[in-house]
Amino acid sequence: MGIILATSRSFSDGDLDLIARAAEAGHRIVRGPAHHDLLELAPLLARADAWIAGTGPVNVAHLAAAPNLKVLARYGVGTEAVDLEAAEARGIQVTNTPGANADAVADHAIGLMLAALRFIPDGDRRVRQGDWGVRRGRELGAATVGIVGFGRIGQGVAKRLGGFGPRVIAADPFLAEHRIRDLGAAPVELDELFASADVITLHAPGGQRIVDAARLDSIGPGTIIVNTARPDLVDEAAVAKALADGRLSGYAADTLDGDTAASASPLLADDLADRVIVTPHLGAQTTQAVDNMGSMSLDDVLAILAGRYPVHPVTR
Missing domain, CATH: 3.40.50.720 (NAD(P)-binding Rossmann-like Domain)
Incomplete structure (x- = not known):
């Protein structure tokens, strides 16, 4: 045995x-x-x-x-x-x-996009405190969604986005441009994606830094970033600063640096709670x-x- x-x-x-x-x-x-x-x-x-x-x-x-x-x-x-x-x-x-787990993670990425665009977790918290004030959100179909990494999960996200109708762009150095087009997205370089997208969703492999201070300086007002991939893709201190000064509208993630030991993450600060959504590795669950x-x-x-x-x- x-x-x-x-x-x-x-x-x-x-x-x-x-x-x-x-x-x-x-x-x-x-x-x-x-x-x-x-x-x-x-x-x-x-x-x-x-x-x-x-x-x-x-x-x-x-x-x-x-x-x-x-x-x-x-x-x-x-x-x-x-x-x-x-x-x-x-x-x-x-x-x-x-x-x-590609379908499960792609579903979760879409869920986090909607939750961030429509302030769903924050709305739930406020109603429980007796606050029925309205925060006006944005529709997914009116956005440009940038997909970083166009493998199985990124492609699954693009497929799901088809029902909402946004413009979809994708950056992936390992995939030919014609394949990206065939799979439902417009191919762009990574820096162009950050400068153009209203919603940026990360599906790249770990071991690299995708979201840093320089790229956050290039984003447009109201941008939302979703990370269902790896925590090391993101400079969390730079993201927290961009949220605090208003350059970044929202951050939604299924992972943090250190994960269960991440209680000290700047993204979990109380004053960012209305702009940050974090789930405990639910993507593949x-x-x-x-x-x-x-x-x-x-x-x-x-x-x-x-x-x-x-x-x-x-x-x-």
Whole structure:
């Protein structure tokens, strides 16, 4: 019997019983902490043949603690938290789940756009305090929406925007302009996008800074930024300053720098509460996305443990 360590909080928490599926294949799922603290994980890693990992870091020390590890299945698409070179050096195959949560995150991005444009969370708070005063919002269909990163999620956002009718522009250095046009957006350079868009939604990979002081200086009045991607894309101090001085109208995000340890983020200041919306990584948390990510990661784990090739390899 093989031991499969699962450190994603939501693994097998949807409609599918993935623990039973693993058992049918002769393997046992063992749970571990999502934060990947090495002191807590070391005893579990020592016995693990496979690891289904969430967003926590996976570094050379983690891998050294797992002498029997054959596969690391990233429960999600991003692999920036994984030391891929260390995994390859050990002969550990890394997989991920591309597209598994794309629809869920695209839905959430649209929801955050509407919430920011129409002041929905602030309106709810004020009504509960007896304040029925109206803040006049803006319609999504009257906006220019700029999509930064036009992969599966960015394309899903563009598709959903079609029903609202805004002008849609997109910046993606890895996609040909004709493909961007074919998929429903006008291709532009990143700096042009910031200067032109009323709503900017981030769907680029982590490991880079997209929103900084210089780009915030170029935006037009009333601009809203939505981030359902990665916190390191954004200079949070610069965003807070732009909100405070009125250059930026609103910021809506599903992630903050440090996440659960982000209580000191300048974006959570009380005086910005009417302009900032933050959700706790809800983007991928739908039953369908959880089942997709769980099934794809487990299927690749079972394939590798059985000596077969995975469907979604990141490393060879």
